Amino acid sequence: MTLALKDKVLFISGASRGIGLAIALRAAKDGAKISIAAKTATPHPKLPGTIYTAAEEIERAGGKALPLVCDIRDEESVKSAIQKTIEKFNGIDIVVNNASAISLTDTENTTLKKYNLMHEINARGTWLVTKYALPYLIESGKQDRNPHILNISPPLSMKEQWFSDHVAYSIAKFNMSLCILGWAGEFREHGIAANALWPVTSIDTAALSILDKHTSSKSRTPQIMADAAHLILTKNSTGFSGNFVIDEIILREHGQTEFDQYLVTPGNRDLVLDLFVDDEVFNKLKPLWKEDRRKKNPKL
Numbered sequence: 001m002t003l004a005l006k007d008k009v010l011f012i013s014g015a016s017r018g019i020g021l022a023i024a025l026r027a028a029k030d031g032a033k034i035s036i037a038a039k040t041a042t043p044h045p046k047l048p049g050t051i052y053t054a055a056e057e058i059e060r061a062g063g064k065a066l067p068l069v070c071d072i073r074d075e076e077s078v079k080s081a082i083q084k085t086i087e088k089f090n091g092i093d094i095v096v097n098n099a100s101a102i103s104l105t106d107t108e109n110t111t112l113k114k115y116n117l118m119h120e121i122n123a124r125g126t127w128l129v130t131k132y133a134l135p136y137l138i139e140s141g142k143q144d145r146n147p148h149i150l151n152i153s154p155p156l157s158m159k160e161q162w163f164s165d166h167v168a169y170s171i172a173k174f175n176m177s178l179c180i181l182g183w184a185g186e187f188r189e190h191g192i193a194a195n196a197l198w199p200v201t202s203i204d205t206a207a208l209s210i211l212d213k214h215t216s217s218k219s220r221t222p223q224i225m226a227d228a229a230h231l232i233l234t235k236n237s238t239g240f241s242g243n244f245v246i247d248e249i250i251l252r253e254h255g256q257t258e259f260d261q262y263l264v265t266p267g268n269r270d271l272v273l274d275l276f277v278d279d280e281v282f283n284k285l286k287p288l289w290k291e292d293r294r295k296k297n298p299k300l
Helices: 018-029 051-061 075-089 112-142 167-186 206-211 213-217 223-233 247-253 279-296
Strands: 009-013 033-038 064-069 094-097 148-152 193-198 244-246
Touching: 009 018, 009 075, 009 112, 018 033, 018 051, 018 223, 033 051, 033 075, 051 064, 064 075, 075 112, 094 112, 112 148, 112 167, 148 167, 148 223, 167 193, 193 223, 206 213, 223 247, 244 247, 247 279
Parallel strands: 009 033, 009 094, 033 064, 094 148, 148 193, 193 244
Antiparallel strands: none
């Protein structure tokens, strides 16, 4: 079996826990080299995981890890993290912009501090990391190492329903997707792919399990995003770019039919659907979900 990401160098923001760590661990199974760029150097009182515990997990999974204290809001911090990655691994092949801040508040109840935080991390931080990784991604393309940029951000859907309840968060998150739209064209000549990945259901993370245990119990694990990301990052970068991918759809397109393995609560398929996913996606999946249930219980 070909280990598609073996010796590839990944720079992942927000990789100390959750989706970012799951993507890192999946790449580690192939033998990838991974820079864990996050702020969590010391244990959080409520949330498990630091860049150092993430590095230990990555090494155990078969990868090589470089834990980096990095605040992607700060230009010098980003430049330093990129430089340390080059010194350690001698290049960058893949950038995963996973770090994100969220506040599902309306305009009146969103403070300027929270507005700035979301835009500095989601939009500006994503752009800043990619800007300073770009020369090395270009070099990766010259060496035919299949360079990729992957943003964890939603499909671009300019519908009122996705903005009206939380304008500040929505425009910050959609800015990540607008970057993909632009970068797919801007970097095409260098053979660098730029794609976005988003879950169809809510994803259980440590933060979600603390904030909303009910939603957490009706979610999928981050592993589904990791498996979907692996499919994207192993595609030919010159032929797959500018796509806004939904996790379950790409997995089904590649032959996967079993999704119970991702359930947080075994047997509970009454899942909470995620934000920013249009009805067209649900209409495509609903008959497949119905068929899955019928196969597991022919009496339905």
